[in-house]
Amino acid sequence: MSLVTHGGPSSPASDAIKYLRDLIAFPTVSSSSNVAITDHVATVLRQLGFAVTKSTYRDRAGVEKANLVAIRRPTGQVTDNTVSPDAGPDQSLTGGLAYFCHTDVVPAQNWIGPTDLSGSGRPDADPFHAVESEGRIYGRGACDMKGSLAAMLAAACRVSHESQRRPIWIVCTADEEVGFDGAKYLADHCTAFAELVRYDPVSIIGEPTELQVVHAHKGIRGIKLQATGKAGHSATDFGRNANESMVPVLQTLLEICQRTRRETTLLDDRFEPPVLSWNFGVSDHARAINITPDRSDAWVSFRPMPNIDGQQLIDEVTEVATQHGVSAEVIDGCAPMWTSPETAAVKMMETLSGSQARTVSYATDGGVWNQLNQRIVIGPGSIAQAHTVDEWITIEQLELGVRLYERSLQQWAC
Numbered sequence: 001m002s003l004v005t006h007g008g009p010s011s012p013a014s015d016a017i018k019y020l021r022d023l024i025a026f027p028t029v030s031s032s033s034n035v036a037i038t039d040h041v042a043t044v045l046r047q048l049g050f051a052v053t054k055s056t057y058r059d060r061a062g063v064e065k066a067n068l069v070a071i072r073r074p075t076g077q078v079t080d081n082t083v084s085p086d087a088g089p090d091q092s093l094t095g096g097l098a099y100f101c102h103t104d105v106v107p108a109q110n111w112i113g114p115t116d117l118s119g120s121g122r123p124d125a126d127p128f129h130a131v132e133s134e135g136r137i138y139g140r141g142a143c144d145m146k147g148s149l150a151a152m153l154a155a156a157c158r159v160s161h162e163s164q165r166r167p168i169w170i171v172c173t174a175d176e177e178v179g180f181d182g183a184k185y186l187a188d189h190c191t192a193f194a195e196l197v198r199y200d201p202v203s204i205i206g207e208p209t210e211l212q213v214v215h216a217h218k219g220i221r222g223i224k225l226q227a228t229g230k231a232g233h234s235a236t237d238f239g240r241n242a243n244e245s246m247v248p249v250l251q252t253l254l255e256i257c258q259r260t261r262r263e264t265t266l267l268d269d270r271f272e273p274p275v276l277s278w279n280f281g282v283s284d285h286a287r288a289i290n291i292t293p294d295r296s297d298a299w300v301s302f303r304p305m306p307n308i309d310g311q312q313l314i315d316e317v318t319e320v321a322t323q324h325g326v327s328a329e330v331i332d333g334c335a336p337m338w339t340s341p342e343t344a345a346v347k348m349m350e351t352l353s354g355s356q357a358r359t360v361s362y363a364t365d366g367g368v369w370n371q372l373n374q375r376i377v378i379g380p381g382s383i384a385q386a387h388t389v390d391e392w393i394t395i396e397q398l399e400l401g402v403r404l405y406e407r408s409l410q411q412w413a414c
Contacts, residue, residue, distance in 0.1 A: 111140065138390060155402050217366070225299065242284060282296065
């Protein structure tokens, strides 16, 4: 992997592209380890004068994962290249700017990539090899969200350490795509992150928004349901059909789904759509019509909003499930994120980006960090390109992202 090193900054686009090519080359699908890319980013950040703390954990499958919290203090405040676990903030230097991203990406088994520039029509089949074509960079994670990280690294290159008056943080997490587990581990176990929270800086979550300000998003929660029976020949009474226990619960799920679309207490017009997006599915794993199913599984997912957490709906489902002998496991993804559009940070970001603050219906790591009071989601690239079979980001968005992040660093750290 090549590292971008400078005697001084070059063009914003070229810096970002160099960083992005290296980042895409790490195959960081959530089921795999992200330790190598975290170490790579740590090396880059140390070259830029950041002190780095890495925290590692094992995911549910036993795979090692890593989070990173890097801080560049103003000149005179940096003593070495580590963050002391016991260091509290200098009360004369509160605020600053923090940038957050995740380094994991979604799977890429069906990747097609761009058409081969040779004209042969052969798609580039390697999702972890960045391809530049017609003003775009293709590769898994190019848009969601390695392009954003590349833009921030390039922006940090362009802000001199000597000009800093407030701290700059860059935070990278694991497992955002599979339940925000990296962000949760960071919040619960990392003292460097606890220091960041005490400063309460303006906090940019760099998910792709086409560089439009997002001041709020929905959260996500879910329920796993399981009924058990006994397999047997359907012509006999030896079996016990698990669906007989599950069907009454499914009826409740359907009734709740319909209520979430019409009851005003379950609607929030500040979001589009204004509903909880109650979604559910079921499978009895049936292998033949003459066998009574011995297991029936169902699931629910929904999107909580700032004043509607849906807890009463979860309670209703679990009560009905218990009555019918169906097990229910509640899955907490993350809470909604809400920063008032009237806060000074949001208003300033509107000015810096030339956009008007809005809400979105997806979730980010920002929903985990409710201790931070100035969270804003804004990053290069379009959510329409995230998770696609030919994921890409335009070079124009990369360059605009570098420029916006540089302006943001100047505004809140310099």
